[in-house]
Amino acid sequence: MSTIRILDGGMSRELLRLGAELKQPEWSALALMNSPDIVREVHREFIAAGTQIITTNSYALVPFHIGEERFRNEGPALIRLAGRLAREAADAVTDRKVLVAGSLPPIFGSYEPQNFQPSRVQDYLKVLVENLAPFVDVWLGETLSLIAEADAVREAVAATGKPLWISFTLEDGEAAISGDEPKLRSTETVENAASWAASSGAEAILFNCSKPEVMQGAVEVAARVFREKNVRLEIGVYANAFEGEQGEAAANEGLHDTRKDLNDDVYSRYACSWAEAGATIIGGCCGIGAAHIHRLRMTLPNGQTERPQ
Numbered sequence: 314m315s316t317i318r319i320l321d322g323g324m325s326r327e328l329l330r331l332g333a334e335l336k337q338p339e340w341s342a343l344a345l346m347n348s349p350d351i352v353r354e355v356h357r358e359f360i361a362a363g364t365q366i367i368t369t370n371s372y373a374l375v376p377f378h379i380g381e382e383r384f385r386n387e388g389p390a391l392i393r394l395a396g397r398l399a400r401e402a403a404d405a406v407t408d409r410k411v412l413v414a415g416s417l418p419p420i421f422g423s424y425e426p427q428n429f430q431p432s433r434v435q436d437y438l439k440v441l442v443e444n445l446a447p448f449v450d451v452w453l454g455e456t457l458s459l460i461a462e463a464d465a466v467r468e469a470v471a472a473t474g475k476p477l478w479i480s481f482t483l484e485d486g487e488a489a490i491s492g493d494e495p496k497l498r499s500t501e502t503v504e505n506a507a508s509w510a511a512s513s514g515a516e517a518i519l520f521n522c523s524k525p526e527v528m529q530g531a532v533e534v535a536a537r538v539f540r541e542k543n544v545r546l547e548i549g550v551y552a553n554a555f556e557g558e559q560g561e562a563a564a565n566e567g568l569h570d571t572r573k574d575l576n577d578d579v580y581s582r583y584a585c586s587w588a589e590a591g592a593t594i595i596g597g598c599c600g601i602g603a604a605h606i607h608r609l610r611m612t613l614p615n616g617q618t619e620r621p622q
Contacts (some may be wrong), residue, residue: 317588317613320366320414320551320596321359322606325573328355330602338380342373345391359412362603363610364596366404367411368453369445371395371420375437375499380519384437389444396448414478415449417441417466419457423522424482426458426499427488431465438469445471454476455480456522459499460509467513469542478594480519480549485527495531507538510546519549522598525575525583528552529590536591547594550587552580554600571600577608584609 325341333344333351344352350368359367374392396415403411406578420437421428442452452475455468470477483489483495483503495503503520510518520531528550531582535548554571585594593614597605 315588315591315593317592317609318366318594319340319364319606320549320594321356321364321368321611322551322597322601322603323553323599324352324355324368324372325371325509326600327358327602328352331355333347333359338378340373340378341370342379342391342555345370346372347388350396352395353398356399357405358603359606360402360406362607364595364606365409365411366414366451366594367399367401368414368455369395369416369449369591371416371441371445372455374441375420376448376591377420377422377531384440388440392441392444393448396445398449408577412450413448414451414453415441415446415475417452417454419462420465421601424458424498425455426462427499428490429459429462431461432612434462434465435469438465442469442473446475449475451476451478451479451516453519455479457484458497460497460506461504463509463512463515464513469517471514477513477515478519478547478549479510479513480517480521481522483523483527483531485524489524490524492530495527495534503534504538507535508542508576510535511542511544515546517547517549519551519594519595521549521551524555525552525580528583529586532587532590532592548592549594549596550576550584550592551596551598552583552601554580569599575600577605580605581608581612584613588613 328344331351333348399413403413449507452470457463554575555569
């Protein structure tokens with residue numbers, strides 16, 4: 314099993330646990346507007362749990378969640394605030410280096426590849442990238458449902474010179490859990506996504522915001538593709554704890570229940586299987602909290618946390 318870097322967990326449920334008000338459609342963006350100190354505290358709790366990489370709370374800072382007018386008028390300041398809160402939390406750590414990953418979400422909605430608009434996406438990504446850039450060590454395009462979304466993120470950050478990680482969300486219905494070929498929510502295959510990543514200039518491909526049961530197969534496929542192409546990219550996983558089928562409603566229209574069976578011990582067992590399959594970056598997504606991350610830190614082999622080159 315290789316040395317593992319520990320990513321943080323899901324922001325939103327930890328915000329709720331600490332007393333922030335979250336409601337749709339703004340969701341985690343509402344905490345930046347009304348209770349930024351709680352956002353900072355979530356970062357601190359993940360760091361105390363042992364994470365080596367924290368993610369900016371910028372996922373919901375898109376028109377899909379906060380509306381077009383608010384994005385234009387308030388978005389830049391909120392994005393900078395998200396970056397600054399993460400940077401301050403990371404820089405306060407004295408015993409190790411903690412990296413800040415700049416979250417670049419699917420602009421037109423989570424799990425909604427059919428809504429992707431290539432002619433407009435750079436207008437929105439540009440605002441996120443320009444305002445997060447002073448604070449982040451690495452870019453994290455996350456919860457992307459199709460390869461075109463990933464390629465848009467690659468284009469948006471190319472001039473910054475900072476490393477790029479791309480994270481795809483996977484089909485996780487019964488067929489996927491039963492062993493069907495791993496696919497993105499667009500139905501594109503993980504094999505094709507990994508082939509794209511191999512020539513994209515990204516330093517890592519990750520899989521997130523899907524059930525833990527489907528992650529090992531995706532890691533195995535990506536690892537095989539990279540071996541066949543003789544390229545060295547890291548592979549990462551951060552699964553969610555959602556119940557039931559995902560993608561049935563827009564991500565800003567309701568709240569998903571979380572699984573009661575996915576405690577920190579169970580999640581860490583899944584994580585060990587991902588590491589055995591070749592993952593070297595492991596954390597958690599929605600519903601995976603600081604307690605889960607602490608268990609990962611205690612369970613998985615950890616090495617030095619160096620700034621990506």
